[in-house]
Amino acid sequence: MSIGASTGAYALTDSWTMTRRELARWARQPAQVAVGLVFPVMLLLMFGYLVGGGRGVSGDYIDYLVPGMLALTMAFGLEGTMLAVTRDLDKGVIDRFRSMPMADGAVLVGRSAADMLQSTLVLAVLAGAGYALGWRAHGGPGGFLGAVGLLLLFRFAMLWIGIHLALLAGRPELIQAVQILVWPVGFLSNAFAAPRSMPDWLGTAVEWNPMSQTATAVRDLLGGPGGESGHVGAAVLWPLVLLAVFLPSALRRFARLSR
Amino acid sequence: MAEAAITVEGARKKYGGKGGAHALDGLDLRVGRGTVHGVLGPNGAGKTTLVRILSTLLRPDAGRIEVAGHDVVTQAYAVRLRIGLLGQHAALDEELGGRENLELFGRLHHLGARTARARAGELLERFDLAGTGRRPVRAYSGGMRRRLDLAASLITEPEVLFLDEPTTGLDPRGRSEVWAAVRSLVGGGTTVLLATQHLEEADQLADRISVVDAGRVIADGTADELKAATGADRIDVVLRDAGQLGAAVALLPMTAVSVDPDRRLLSAPVADRMAALSGVVQALQEAGIEAEDVALRRPTLDEVFLHLTGEDHRVKESA
Numbered sequence: 001m002s003i004g005a006s007t008g009a010y011a012l013t014d015s016w017t018m019t020r021r022e023l024a025r026w027a028r029q030p031a032q033v034a035v036g037l038v039f040p041v042m043l044l045l046m047f048g049y050l051v052g053g054g055r056g057v058s059g060d061y062i063d064y065l066v067p068g069m070l071a072l073t074m075a076f077g078l079e080g081t082m083l084a085v086t087r088d089l090d091k092g093v094i095d096r097f098r099s100m101p102m103a104d105g106a107v108l109v110g111r112s113a114a115d116m117l118q119s120t121l122v123l124a125v126l127a128g129a130g131y132a133l134g135w136r137a138h139g140g141p142g143g144f145l146g147a148v149g150l151l152l153l154f155r156f157a158m159l160w161i162g163i164h165l166a167l168l169a170g171r172p173e174l175i176q177a178v179q180i181l182v183w184p185v186g187f188l189s190n191a192f193a194a195p196r197s198m199p200d201w202l203g204t205a206v207e208w209n210p211m212s213q214t215a216t217a218v219r220d221l222l223g224g225p226g227g228e229s230g231h232v233g234a235a236v237l238w239p240l241v242l243l244a245v246f247l248p249s250a251l252r253r254f255a256r257l258s259r
Numbered sequence: 260m261a262e263a264a265i266t267v268e269g270a271r272k273k274y275g276g277k278g279g280a281h282a283l284d285g286l287d288l289r290v291g292r293g294t295v296h297g298v299l300g301p302n303g304a305g306k307t308t309l310v311r312i313l314s315t316l317l318r319p320d321a322g323r324i325e326v327a328g329h330d331v332v333t334q335a336y337a338v339r340l341r342i343g344l345l346g347q348h349a350a351l352d353e354e355l356g357g358r359e360n361l362e363l364f365g366r367l368h369h370l371g372a373r374t375a376r377a378r379a380g381e382l383l384e385r386f387d388l389a390g391t392g393r394r395p396v397r398a399y400s401g402g403m404r405r406r407l408d409l410a411a412s413l414i415t416e417p418e419v420l421f422l423d424e425p426t427t428g429l430d431p432r433g434r435s436e437v438w439a440a441v442r443s444l445v446g447g448g449t450t451v452l453l454a455t456q457h458l459e460e461a462d463q464l465a466d467r468i469s470v471v472d473a474g475r476v477i478a479d480g481t482a483d484e485l486k487a488a489t490g491a492d493r494i495d496v497v498l499r500d501a502g503q504l505g506a507a508v509a510l511l512p513m514t515a516v517s518v519d520p521d522r523r524l525l526s527a528p529v530a531d532r533m534a535a536l537s538g539v540v541q542a543l544q545e546a547g548i549e550a551e552d553v554a555l556r557r558p559t560l561d562e563v564f565l566h567l568t569g570e571d572h573r574v575k576e577s578a
C-alpha cells in the first residue's frame with residue numbers, strides 16, 4: 001500500500017520500539033527465555049555423552065561437535081521466528097500496528113533485531129557450555145569473530161525464511177509441520193558425524209546442506225577437526241542466496257497482507 | 260448535512276481467488292463529522308471488510324474512499340495519523356500488561372516516552388483498569404480486554420474511530436460501559452463508525468444507520484426512520500390454546516397479524532405501544548381467550564432485514 005508521507009524519519013525509532021517490545025516480553029517470561037537458552041546445551045550434552053556420535057571424526061569429538069551444535073542452533077532459530085510472527089498475526093496485533101502511522105517495515109526489523117539478539121545470547125551460552133566441557137577455539141581472535149559472523153549470517157537467513165513461512169501460512173496449525181520438518185533438515189547435516197561415514201548419496205546431500213557449509217567453515221576458522229579450508233566462501237554465499245530469495249519475498253508477503 | 264468525515268463511493272472488494280462473491284459490492288456511505296454512524300448487518304454482510312478498508316488494512320478493488328479528508332489508498336499514512344481502530348477481535352500483546360500495551364502503542368504513535376506514559380495512565384484510569392497492575396493481558400477477563408482494546412484505539416484522541424462489534428461477547432455491564440465510553444467521545448467531536456449486528460446497539464448510539472447486506476447499503480436513515488419503515492414495534496401474544504388462534508386474529512384491534520401455530524403466537528406491528536397493549540388485553544378478556552404472554556418488543560434485526568430485502572423499501576435520506 002503506498003504511503004502518502006515519508007515514514008522514513010521514524011524508521012529507527014519505530015524499529016527500536018518494536019525491539020524493546022520483544023525485550024519486555026522476555027522480562028515477562030524469564031522461564032521461557034531460560035528454556036530457549038538451555039535447550040541447545042541439553043542437546044550438546046546429549047550428543048556429546050549419551051548418543052556417542054562422531055563417526056568418521058578424527059581428533060577430539062567435542063571440538064567437532066560444538067561448532068556443529070552452534071550451526072544447528074542457528075538453523076532451529078527458524079522455528080522461533082516463525083512462531084513469533086504467526087502468533088502476532090493470529091492475535092491481530094500486527095493489524096493494529098499496520099493501522100498506525102508506523103514506519104514501513106519496522107515490525108519486521110524489530111522482529112529481526114530481537115531474534116538476532118536472542119541468537120547471540122544462545123551462541124554465547126552454548127559456547128560457554130562447550131568451553132566447560134573442554135572445547136577450545138584455536139583460530140585466534142580473527143577466526144573467532146569470523147566464525148561468529150558466519151553463524152549469525154546463517155541465522156539471519158533462517159530468520160527471513162521463518163518470516164516468509166509465517167506470512168505464507170498465517171495459521172498456527174502449520175507451525176507444527178515446520179517444527180517436525182526442521183529436525184530432519186537439521187540432522188541431515190554434518191553437525192554430529194562426518195559425511196564420509198555415511199552412504200554416498202546421503203553424504204552428498206549432507207555436504208550440500210547450507211548448514212553443513214557453515215559448520216565446516218566454522219570448524220575451519222576455529223581450527224577444529226572436520227574443518228576444511230575453502231568453505232568460508234560457501235558459508236557466506238549460501239545465506240546470501242537464501243536472503244536474496246526470501247527477504248524480498250517476505251517483504252512482498254507483508255505488503256500483501258492488505259490484499 | 261455537515262462536512263463528511265468518511266466518504267465511500269462505489270467501494271468494491273473481492274477476496275482472492277476466482278468465483279468468490281464480492282464482500283463489498285458497490286457500497287456508498289457518507290458520515291458527517293462528529294456523528295456516530297451505525298453500519299448494521301448480519302454475518303457476512305461486509306461490515307468487517309468495510310472497517311478494514313477504511314482503516315487502511317485492506318486495499319479496495321474499486322471505489323473512492325476518504326477518511327478525515329484523505330484517500331485510504333494513496334494517503335494511507337495521513338489516514339493512519341487520524342484514526343483509531345477497535346477491530347472485531349482484540350489486538351493486544353497478550354504477554355504484556357495493560358500499561359505496557361498502551362505505552363507501546365503510544366510510542367508507535369510517536370507521542371514521546373513521557374507523553375505516552377502519561378496517556379497510558381490516563382486511559383487506564385478512565386477505563387477502570389488502573390488496578391490491573393502488571394497482570395498480563397492473557398489473564399484479563401473478556402470485558403477488561405475489550406476495554407483495554409478500546410483504550411488502545413484512543414491513544415491519540417483520533418478524529419475518526421472505527422468500532423467493529425465493540426460489545427460482542429460482553430455482559431450487560433461491560434456493554435453499557437463501552438456504550439458510555441463511546442457517548443463521551445462523541446461529546447469531544449470524534450466521528451464514530453460503529454459496525455454491529457444489533458439493532459439495539461445502533462439504536463442506542465448511532466445518529467444515523469446504514470443497513471448493509473451482501474456488501475451493499477440497502478437502507479439508510481435515522482433509527483426512527485428505519486423503524487417506521489419496518490412497522491415500528493410489535494406486539495406478541497402467546498395463547499394457551501392453539502385452537503383459539505383464528506378467533507383471536509379476528510378480535511385483535513390491528514392489521515397485518517402474523518400467526519405461528521407451533522408457538523401459539525400472534526404477532527403484529529403497532530403504532531401506539533400502550534394503546535395496543537391495553538386494546539389487546541381487553542379484547543382477549545372480553546372474548547374469554549386465555550393468553551400465556553403478551554409482550555411489546557422492538558422489531559428484530561431479522562424483521563428489519565426481511566422487510567428491507569423483501570420489499571426493497573428504501574428510506575429516503577432526509578436532506
Ligand SMILES: Nc1ncnc2c1ncn2[C@@H]1O[C@H](COP(=O)(O)OP(=O)(O)OP(=O)(O)O)[C@@H](O)[C@H]1O
Pocket residue numbers: 274275281282300301302303304305306307308309347456
Ligand atoms: N479473508 C477472507 N478471505 C475470503 N473471504 C473473506 C475473508 N474475509 C471475509 N470474507 C468473506 O467476505 C464476506 C464479508 O465478510 P465480513 O467479515 O466483512 O462480514 P461481516 O459483516 O463483518 O460479518 P460478521 O458479522 O460475521 O463479522 C463474507 O462472505 C466472508 O465470507
Ligand SMILES: [Mg+2]
Pocket residue numbers: 306307308347423
Ligand atoms: Mg465482522
